[in-house]
Amino acid sequence: MKQIFFAIAWVTIVAAFGHADAQSVTFYTAGPAGLAKNIAASFTKKTGVKVDVYQATSGDVLARLEAEKGNPRADVVTLASWGEGLTVRQRGFVEEYRSPEANKLRSGWTIGGLAAQGGAALALVLNSNEVKKEQQPDSWFDLAASRWKDSLTMPDPTLSGSAAEFVAIFIHTYGDKGWKLFAELARNGLSVPGPNNAALNPVLTGAKKATLAGVDYISFGQIAKGEKLAIQYPTEGTVVALRPAFVQQGAPHRDEAKRLVDFMLSDEGQTLVAKTFMIPARADTRVQRPVPGEFKMLAADWGFVEKNQTQIVGRFRKEIVEQIIQRR
Amino acid sequence: MAVAIPETSPAVKIPWARGLHGASGIVLGGGISLLVVYPLLMVLTAAVTPAFPDSQSLRLADILSERLWTAALNTLRLGISVSLLSLIAGAASAFLATESRRDRWIDLIMSIPFLTPPFLASLAWSLAVGPKGYLGRFGLLGAELERLIFSFWGLSLLMAVHYAPIVYFAVRAQLDKLPPSLLWAAQIAGAVPRRIVGRILLPMTAPALMGGGFLAFACGIEEYGTPLVIGNRIGFPVISTEIGRIVRIYPINLTLASALASILLTLAGAVYFFSHLLQQHTKTSTKPSAYPLPKLLPAWTRAGLWTFLSAYILFAIAIPYGSMVLTSLLKLVSAGPTFGNLTLGHYLQALTEETSGLREAMTASFSLALMAALLGTFLGAGCARKGIALASLALIPAATPAIAMAVGFILGWNAPWTAWLPLYGSAMIVGLFYTAQYLPYAVQYARAGFAAIPPSYEWAARVHGAGAGMATRRIIAPLLWPHCLAGAILIFSISFRELVGSVLLRPPGMETVSTFILREFDQGSPATGMAMGVIALSVSMISVGFARHLVPKRH
Numbered sequence: 001m002k003q004i005f006f007a008i009a010w011v012t013i014v015a016a017f018g019h020a021d022a023q024s025v026t027f028y029t030a031g032p033a034g035l036a037k038n039i040a041a042s043f044t045k046k047t048g049v050k051v052d053v054y055q056a057t058s059g060d061v062l063a064r065l066e067a068e069k070g071n072p073r074a075d076v077v078t079l080a081s082w083g084e085g086l087t088v089r090q091r092g093f094v095e096e097y098r099s100p101e102a103n104k105l106r107s108g109w110t111i112g113g114l115a116a117q118g119g120a121a122l123a124l125v126l127n128s129n130e131v132k133k134e135q136q137p138d139s140w141f142d143l144a145a146s147r148w149k150d151s152l153t154m155p156d157p158t159l160s161g162s163a164a165e166f167v168a169i170f171i172h173t174y175g176d177k178g179w180k181l182f183a184e185l186a187r188n189g190l191s192v193p194g195p196n197n198a199a200l201n202p203v204l205t206g207a208k209k210a211t212l213a214g215v216d217y218i219s220f221g222q223i224a225k226g227e228k229l230a231i232q233y234p235t236e237g238t239v240v241a242l243r244p245a246f247v248q249q250g251a252p253h254r255d256e257a258k259r260l261v262d263f264m265l266s267d268e269g270q271t272l273v274a275k276t277f278m279i280p281a282r283a284d285t286r287v288q289r290p291v292p293g294e295f296k297m298l299a300a301d302w303g304f305v306e307k308n309q310t311q312i313v314g315r316f317r318k319e320i321v322e323q324i325i326q327r328r
Numbered sequence: 329m330a331v332a333i334p335e336t337s338p339a340v341k342i343p344w345a346r347g348l349h350g351a352s353g354i355v356l357g358g359g360i361s362l363l364v365v366y367p368l369l370m371v372l373t374a375a376v377t378p379a380f381p382d383s384q385s386l387r388l389a390d391i392l393s394e395r396l397w398t399a400a401l402n403t404l405r406l407g408i409s410v411s412l413l414s415l416i417a418g419a420a421s422a423f424l425a426t427e428s429r430r431d432r433w434i435d436l437i438m439s440i441p442f443l444t445p446p447f448l449a450s451l452a453w454s455l456a457v458g459p460k461g462y463l464g465r466f467g468l469l470g471a472e473l474e475r476l477i478f479s480f481w482g483l484s485l486l487m488a489v490h491y492a493p494i495v496y497f498a499v500r501a502q503l504d505k506l507p508p509s510l511l512w513a514a515q516i517a518g519a520v521p522r523r524i525v526g527r528i529l530l531p532m533t534a535p536a537l538m539g540g541g542f543l544a545f546a547c548g549i550e551e552y553g554t555p556l557v558i559g560n561r562i563g564f565p566v567i568s569t570e571i572g573r574i575v576r577i578y579p580i581n582l583t584l585a586s587a588l589a590s591i592l593l594t595l596a597g598a599v600y601f602f603s604h605l606l607q608q609h610t611k612t613s614t615k616p617s618a619y620p621l622p623k624l625l626p627a628w629t630r631a632g633l634w635t636f637l638s639a640y641i642l643f644a645i646a647i648p649y650g651s652m653v654l655t656s657l658l659k660l661v662s663a664g665p666t667f668g669n670l671t672l673g674h675y676l677q678a679l680t681e682e683t684s685g686l687r688e689a690m691t692a693s694f695s696l697a698l699m700a701a702l703l704g705t706f707l708g709a710g711c712a713r714k715g716i717a718l719a720s721l722a723l724i725p726a727a728t729p730a731i732a733m734a735v736g737f738i739l740g741w742n743a744p745w746t747a748w749l750p751l752y753g754s755a756m757i758v759g760l761f762y763t764a765q766y767l768p769y770a771v772q773y774a775r776a777g778f779a780a781i782p783p784s785y786e787w788a789a790r791v792h793g794a795g796a797g798m799a800t801r802r803i804i805a806p807l808l809w810p811h812c813l814a815g816a817i818l819i820f821s822i823s824f825r826e827l828v829g830s831v832l833l834r835p836p837g838m839e840t841v842s843t844f845i846l847r848e849f850d851q852g853s854p855a856t857g858m859a860m861g862v863i864a865l866s867v868s869m870i871s872v873g874f875a876r877h878l879v880p881k882r883h
Contacts, residue, residue: 026836032851052836055847059576060831066580067738067832071747127662156560158573194560197850201451204661204854207460218851225853228662325563 024050025256028065028074030058031117031243038272043263049256057195058084058161065093065248075257078117078245078264081161083168083305085114085244090306095247097258101265105281106292109242116242117264118217118278121295122166124232125214127203131230140170140234141181143212150189151209155199156321157313162196162241166213167316168309169239173298182316186323203229215241220277220289237296240279353718356710360722363707363764367736368593368724374739375586399565400591403549406484406566407595410548413488415541417640418495423529424633425496426503427625434637435500439872441644442493442818445825445842446553448861449648451849453477453486454557456651462665463647483558489644490554491547494769495540497814498776502536503529504810505780508621521624535779539772542603546596546726546768552828567592568729575731582735589732596727600720656859674859686860689844690867692755696840697823700762701816707763708770709812712778713804719771726768733765734829753835761833762823769822770815777811817875824868 029036033055040051056064058080065074065088077093079085088094089112096113109116124143126136130151137143143152155163171178182190191208193199196215202208204227219229245264247257263269270280274287425434456462457474464470476482506529514524530537552568559569567588574585625633655661659671678686711722725733737760741752751757781804789799827842834840839847841864848857 028836033847034851054834054836056831056843057576057850059580062580063575063582063735064738064832066582067735068742070739071742071744073742073753129662159560159576191561194557197854198557198560201454201661201854205455205460206662206664207458222853226660228660322563 023048023256024052025075025253025260026052026054026073027076027078027260028054028056028061029078030056030061030080031078032276035272035276035278038275039260039264039269042268042272043260046263046268047259049259051260062088069093072248072250073252074248075251075253076245076260076264077248078243079161080241080243081165082114082116082242082244082300082302083165083309084161085242085246086111086302086306089114089246093246093249095249095251095254097247097261099258099262099265101262101282104284105265106283109281113246114244115246115261115265116281117245118270118273118276118280119240119242120162120215120217120278121233121290121292121297122162122213122239122241123216123219124210124212124234125200125203125216125219126210126230126232127206127208128228128230130206130209133230136230136232138235140212140236143210144181144184144188146188148188148209150191152185152189152212153191153193153199153202153208153210154185154212155196155214156192156194158317158321159195162215163213164309164313165241165305166239168305168312169298169300171312172301172304172308173236179319182320183323186320190320190324192321192324213239217277217279217289224277233290233295235296237298239300240292240297242281243278352710353714356707356714357718357721359707360711360718360767363760364722364725364767367733367740367764368728369736370739370743371586371732371736372590374735375583375590395565396567396570396588399567399570400595402559402564403566403568403592404595405480406487406555406564407545407549407599409481409484410487410491411541411545413484414491414495414544414548415537417488417492417636418540418544419499419533419537420633421492421637421640422496422499422503422533423525423625424630424637425500426621427623427630431500435876436873437637437641437645438493438496439817439821439876440869441490443821443825443865443868443872444490444648445827445845445861446487446490446551447557447827447842447846448652448858449486449490450554450557451854452648452651452655452858455655455854456647462651462654465665478558478561480562480564483555483562483564485643486558487548487551487554488544489640491544492640492644494543494547494818495537497818498536498540498773498811499533501773501811501814502533502776502780506532506621511622511624515622515624521626521629524624536776538603539776542600543726543768543772545599549592549595550727550729552729552731568731571729571731575735585735586732589729592729592732593724593727600723600727604716604720652858652862655855656862658855661853661855674853674856675863677856678860678863685839685844686841686863689839689841690864692838693824693841693864694867694871696755696759696762697820699759700766700823701820703759704763704767704770704819705774705812705816708767708815709774709808711767712771712774719775722771723768725765728765730765730826730828731832734761734832737761737764737829737833755835755838757835758830758833758838758840761829762819762826765826765829766819766822769818770812773811773815773818774808777808780811781807813875813878817872820875821868821872825864 027036027040036053036055040053043049043051061077061079062084065077094113098113099115102110102115105115109119124137157164157167191202193202199211200214200218203211216231219231223229245261247254247261251257265281267282267285270282270285273280274285277289279291280287421434421438425431457470457477458464459471461470461474463473477486510528511524514528550568552572555564555566556569556572559566571585571588574581574588654665656674657670657672658665659669659673663669708722711718737757738752740746741749741757785803786799789803794802825842826840827846830840831843834843845857845860845864848860
């Protein structure tokens with residue numbers, strides 16, 4: 001009996017050994033797994049180069065990049081927030097390769113070696129059973145009203161890169177007025193339970209009515225499946241989180257990496273992106289969802305964000321989150 | 329004329345065996361150093377000397393911040409409460425199991441909580457409680473339960489029911505070796521049950537209690553999943569969640585993370601030292617016997633214990649699993665648990681979809697967990713036999729957060745001097761990670777087992793001419809087998825569902841069960857994720873149940 005176990009175990013393990021051929025490229029991505037797989041499959045079909053995909057949350061990808069810095073393994077990387085992209089660029093992870101496709105991207109969606117693969121707006125996501133259309137708020141500041149007491153959630157900016165970006169850009173735009181709003185929301189029973197899906201789940205089940213800074217492409221996908229959700233873009237505007245893609249400095253397969261980035265930004269690649277309900281970076285790709293222009297975007301000063309995001313998030317945690325906890 | 333039988337194993341005393349003892353000791357020591365000490369050293373050096381030119385160096389201000397002090401104190405409080413609750417729950421259930429005829433069922437039930445990935449259980453709980461949760465909708469104290477769960481004691485309870493099986497199985501293996509004659513003698517001499525328990529049962533199971541209690545403490549201070557979900561909502565930071573924050577949000581500060589991991593190690597080291605001092609005086613020698621155990625506990629105590637066990641089952645299994653299954657059957661999460669909204673579609677999708685991903689993930693997890701269980705048990709038993717130094721070394725991972733160990737593995741096996749090995753970037757490294765991280769289980773169980781083998785057996789064998797190998801094969805191994813198997817099953821269970829390290833270390837293209845399910849929760853639907861969780865759990869439960877059959881029973 002024991003021998004059989006041993007045999008099965010070793011055979012399976014040996015079979016699981018992976019080999020990276022010369023004609024392959026390693027792709028680390030924080031993006032949706034389905035998208036990564038589609039891109040990999042299409043790229044391999046088109047060029048014959050195999051793509052090994054490592055998909056995890058943006059934070060995990062960053063941690064792995066950091067730990068592997070002495071001996072880089074990844075060729076192409078996509079992250080979930082532009083701020084993260086800027087930081088890794090500053091720290092020397094990004095090869096300054098500007099793809100020829102970059103000219104077709106929306107303005108501001110590429111800088112140096114970073115090119116956005118797609119973007120997601122951080123919107124108000126509501127449970128349409130709990131909140132009828134007439135009651136859906138037009139402005140972020142409407143949320144401080146008493147009828148939203150104990151019924152709002154928001155992702156924790158210390159655990160979610162997109163929420164951190166949201167808070168930083170919101171405060172940059174509104175300053176003290178923004179802090180006042182967050183404080184009022186906290187007094188009104190705002191719940192900050194954890195990363196993105198921890199904030200979205202209570203809205204899905206109806207335990208809460210709405211979540212701020214919800215990543216809209218995920219909810220578009222859920223609505224397409226029939227879930228009772230609604231997405232609202234407040235009139236002041238909202239933050240669009242861009243998802244940067246780049247070739248890593250010191251990548252083992254540099255040429256194949258450049259070809260993969262070119263593919264991701266090409267018509268074919270961007271059509272795949274559009275299928276996930278993300279905003280494609282290319283301005284000329286067909287979409288089935290609202291794009292910037294159809295809703296207002298809060299202007300992002302990336303210099304400000306880079307300098308102040310950590311301190312803004314720290315202040316958020318100290319003033320807002322701790323206050324919420326004390327109210328329990 | 330009395331002959332004093334030495335307390336230690338003959339291997340150390342006999343000159344010609346010392347060489348063999350030494351050689352195997354070196355091999356074992358080398359293996360453990362590479363597996364456990366080397367990655368941790370990489371992590372610790374990264375804490376004090378940044379490995380890369382532009383990494384941030386450690387600032388004292390970072391460490392002495394108030395938030396980290398709070399986190400450290402919270403961690404200690406949590407560890408103590410979790411280990412105490414686990415001890416009570418595990419020991420009580422083990423006593424009950426030995427007393428009753430339904431011990432096999434209780435064994436089976438106690439295998440289940442340990443198989444549940446904490447992130448799944450916490451998610452299932454958060455869906456079940458609250459006014460709009462499943463329990464709330466059916467009028468079953470949803471709001472009150474929510475207040476209970478999202479509190480310090482709720483957190484400790486959830487983690488304790490998860491770790492109670494560690495104590496349970498250790499104590500069970502020990503109790504099975506108890507000489508019934510002791511208990512009969514005590515009863516005949518007129519001792520009341522309370523006295524028997526206090527004067528005989530507790531001291532004789534002390535090594536198992538100590539070992540299990542320490543493991544529960546170490547696991548309690550390093551766990552990430554449950555304190556993240558619950559602690560985040562109640563403002564209860566612990567060191568492992570702080571490390572998680574530091575490593576996941578930019579700017580990533582590996583040096584600070586490593587420093588925090590060292591704090592955890594020190595904490596666990598202190599407790600281990602303390603427990604070791606106590607353990608010195610509790611060496612027991614028992615011999616199995618064919619006599620049945622006397623009925624010790626009066627009816628009302630037994631009824632009380634059964635009630636306790638039922639409450640445990642409700643808390644550890646019925647509610648979370650019920651919530652998981654219910655969620656997996658929902659067509660649309662937003663439509664709630666009504667009859668019109670039920671479907672088996674998610675199960676079909678998980679099993680048959682063009683992503684045979686779940687099946688591949690399960691195969692990968694299964695084989696890697698099996699490798700960890702076999703290798704780990706072998707190494708652990710070896711370490712336990714060799715003596716205190718090696719055994720203590722092998723216990724270090726017990727208090728290392730998985731993320732620190734994983735980072736250490738990356739730093740260690742992707743370094744310029746090791747990257748040429750086909751280790752990093754293959755599935756093997758994940759298997760070795762499981763082996764290293766869960767070695768302490770094997771060691772603790774083996775030590776409890778060794779404590780139950782009287783040295784006189786081995787001396788008798790040697791006197792009759794058996795060599796070291798023969799004595800080990802024919803005498804030590806069969807006696808140790810139940811303990812080792814219990815340890816191996818635990819290692820398998822926990823490796824199968826391990827999350828944090830697998831996420832970081834898995835090579836591109838490979839998923840394990842937990843990473844696959846987590847991804848479904850993050851990017852797909854909670855219902856499909858729960859369906860996958862139920863499938864994976866069923867597979868692991870069947871495997872463990874099958875393995876249990878290999879445990880020899882006395883009656």
